[in-house]
Amino acid sequence: MPCYVRLMRKEDIAQIAEIDREAFPTQWPSTNYQHELHNRLAHYVVACQERQTVEEPQVEASLPRDSGLMSWARRLFSRNHFFNNRLPPSGGEYILGFIGFWIMAEEAHITNIAVREQYRLQGIGELLLISMIDLASELNAYTSTLEVRASNTAAQSLYYKYGFTQTGLRHGYYTDDKEDGVLMSTEDITSASFKAHLQQLKQAHSRRWGIAIYEVV
Numbered sequence: 357m358p359c360y361v362r363l364m365r366k367e368d369i370a371q372i373a374e375i376d377r378e379a380f381p382t383q384w385p386s387t388n389y390q391h392e393l394h395n396r397l398a399h400y401v402v403a404c405q406e407r408q409t410v411e412e413p414q415v416e417a418s419l420p421r422d423s424g425l426m427s428w429a430r431r432l433f434s435r436n437h438f439f440n441n442r443l444p445p446s447g448g449e450y451i452l453g454f455i456g457f458w459i460m461a462e463e464a465h466i467t468n469i470a471v472r473e474q475y476r477l478q479g480i481g482e483l484l485l486i487s488m489i490d491l492a493s494e495l496n497a498y499t500s501t502l503e504v505r506a507s508n509t510a511a512q513s514l515y516y517k518y519g520f521t522q523t524g525l526r527h528g529y530y531t532d533d534k535e536d537g538v539l540m541s542t543e544d545i546t547s548a549s550f551k552a553h554l555q556q557l558k559q560a561h562s563r564r565w566g567i568a569i570y571e572v573v
């Protein structure tokens with residue numbers, strides 16, 4: 357089933373809000389994604405698939421045509437077995453997950469990342485993070501930062517895998533239950549060492565999940 361990443365659009369907001377509610381049930385108020393669409397600092401990437409299924413997808417033909425800033429985002433998931441969960445409802449695009457970040461002072465601060473529960477552990481979180489890092493470097497960011505709940509070891513593992521390290525701890529950072537927030541950040545994402553590590557991870561991800569990631573010139 358073909359799947360790809362692209363920038364968030366207005367028509368995605370209902371699905372994004374649904375994923376947000378599922379992933380962060382105690383977080384209130386939740387992010388105002390309508391507002392975020394008009395926020396020049398904010399960038400959102402969604403991983404989605406067409407709801408119509410195709411037995412053996414024609415890989416190149418299924419890529420969305422886009423241009424300019426969005427052209428970076430053309431990616432392709434090329435194997436049916438990648439999404440072996442039950443099929444989504446038919447019609448339109450089905451959003452599987454999203455990532456949001458703000459670019460401030462050459463720093464890409466991740467505000468949100470979430471994948472639909474039934475699609476987790478299938479490489480989508482990784483795909484979103486890879487896409488975000490690629491886009492952030494195209495937008496001239498030098499580093500990426502985030503806060504994550506101290507108990508959220510799943511997300512922390514993902515971040516560690518992609519070169520984030522703990523840079524601080526904010527006691528009682530989360531307002532709902534006063535849980536501590538772990539601050540994490542990358543080294544210079546434009547450095548040769550970071551790029552080489554990212555390239556290795558992309559290749560491993562591609563091999564593991566049967567995904568072809570195409571960098572668009």
Ligand SMILES: CC(C)(COP(=O)(O)OP(=O)(O)OC[C@H]1O[C@@H](n2cnc3c(N)ncnc32)[C@H](O)[C@@H]1OP(=O)(O)O)[C@@H](O)C(=O)NCCC(=O)NCCS
Pocket residue numbers: 379380468469470471472475476477478479480481482483503504505508509510511513514515517
């Ligand atoms: C965090 C999240 C986005 C990961 O998405 P995902 O699609 O399941 O992640 P992937 O399948 O791409 O996993 C990639 C890596 O993440 C880590 N990871 C993901 N889920 C994990 C889990 N349950 N336990 C341990 N590590 C996990 C692993 O390092 C994994 O790499 P590996 O397969 O080589 O071990 C997803 O769990 C989610 O939506 N969680 C709820 C929202 C959330 O907590 N967001 C983070 C806010 S800071």
